[in-house]
Amino acid sequence: xxxxxxxxxxxxxxxxRVLRESSRAAEHQLGVTGAQLFVMRALSSTxxxxxxxxxxxxxxxxxxxxxxxxxxxxRGFVQRTTSAIDGRRIELxxxxxxxxxxxxxxxxxxxxxxxxxxxLPKKARKDLAAALHGLVEAMQLADEAPAMFFDxxxxxxxxxxxxxxxx
Numbered sequence: 001x002x003x004x005x006x007x008x009x010x011x012x013x014x015x016x017r018v019l020r021e022s023s024r025a026a027e028h029q030l031g032v033t034g035a036q037l038f039v040m041r042a043l044s045s046t047x048x049x050x051x052x053x054x055x056x057x058x059x060x061x062x063x064x065x066x067x068x069x070x071x072x073x074x075r076g077f078v079q080r081t082t083s084a085i086d087g088r089r090i091e092l093x094x095x096x097x098x099x100x101x102x103x104x105x106x107x108x109x110x111x112x113x114x115x116x117x118x119x120l121p122k123k124a125r126k127d128l129a130a131a132l133h134g135l136v137e138a139m140q141l142a143d144e145a146p147a148m149f150f151d152x153x154x155x156x157x158x159x160x161x162x163x164x165x166x167x
Contacts, residue, residue, distance in 0.1 A: 017148045022109030030101055032077070035148035038108040039068045040077060040098055048081060048091035060148055061116065068148055075100060110149060139142065 018108035022035025028038065042057040043049060054069065055062040069092055072078035083089040094102070117125060136142050 017137060019109045019113065022106065023149065025106045026108070032072075032075075033068075034110065035068050036072055036077075037105055039065060039072060040094060040102055040105070041108055041111065043078065043092060043094045044099070044102055048083075048093040050083070050089055054092060058110075058148070063148065064146065064148055069086070072098070085125055117164055120125065125148045 019034065023037075024035050026032055026037040039054065039058060042054060049057065051062055051066055055065045058065050069078060073092075076094050077094060079095050081091050081093065082105055083091050087106065089113070117128070120128065133142075
């Protein structure tokens with residue numbers, strides 16, 4: 001194995017590890033997946049968003065973020081409403097329960113990943129995008145739908161804090 005291959009694999013391992021650890025922390029502390037936390041953070045910065053705007057903010061496809069948003073609606077963290085401006089448009093917004101959960105939520109690693117990519121010079125971002133797309137094609141994965149990180153994992157119930165007496 002060449003040193004470049006090892007370096008790429010090591011860096012990918014670092015990124016995936018941080019994303020997985022972030023997702024597990026969200027699951028254990030809050031009972032939501034890292035993808036769900038990421039979507040909730042995107043919704044927290046404004047009153048209500050259409051699904052298309054939410055997809056743009058999370059940098060995912062509309063159908064991908066739709067699945068995550070549906071789960072959040074089912075769990076009562078997000079509500080679907082009809083737009084006051086355009087009655088044909090459905091908007092998503094955090095519920096009071098969702099906002100309360102976010103107050104104790106850890107930082108989503110996807111945010112760090114996006115910030116890191118955005119900090120790269122434009123040419124480096126373009127080169128990275130081209131190289132990763134080339135890798136995806138070489139692995140014959142170009143037809144695979146891109147899912148949100150670790151969205152396929154079911155969240156566990158958050159761990160309850162123990163009392164000092166051990167109960």
